Amino acid sequence: MIGQPRTPGRHRAGQPTASAPVYRRVWDGPARQKAENLERSRPGWVVWYGTGTRHFYAIATWPTPEPVMVSADSAEDLEEQMNHAETTQLLHAGPSSRHARLRPPLPGVRRAVRPARTLPYPPEGSAA
Numbered sequence: 001m002i003g004q005p006r007t008p009g010r011h012r013a014g015q016p017t018a019s020a021p022v023y024r025r026v027w028d029g030p031a032r033q034k035a036e037n038l039e040r041s042r043p044g045w046v047v048w049y050g051t052g053t054r055h056f057y058a059i060a061t062w063p064t065p066e067p068v069m070v071s072a073d074s075a076e077d078l079e080e081q082m083n084h085a086e087t088t089q090l091l092h093a094g095p096s097s098r099h100a101r102l103r104p105p106l107p108g109v110r111r112a113v114r115p116a117r118t119l120p121y122p123p124e125g126s127a128a
Contacts (some may be wrong), residue, residue: 027051034075042075058082064089 039047056078060068073079
């Protein structure tokens with residue numbers, strides 16, 4: 001093979017050079033469709049189906065101190081866990097923190113500005 005020109009196409013000589021058509025395969029189509037339908041019906045959640053794990057996953061998109069993520073084997077179980085997570089968040093947040101978060105800032109009141117951190121080294125051009 002050294003010094004001989006390589007034939008275009010397949011790796012072996014004598015094989016046809018035209019490549020065979022490759023068809024796109026949709027893995028777990030019905031399960032992925034269930035995940036899309038669940039995401040459309042539940043605003044505030046991102047829902048997907050893992051084709052490798054064959055589990056349904058959902059993550060909340062509303063502001064929380066820590067990410068809220070649930071997973072289940074079926075779409076129905078995932079929806080129950082989403083309901084449970086929403087209820088838990090509402091109970092922990094309480095009405096007072098919700099109203100405090102939605103309250104507009106008072107006019108004329110400025111937020112405190114944090115002082116800048118000092119550099120761990122002297123700035124350029126300074127005699128230190």
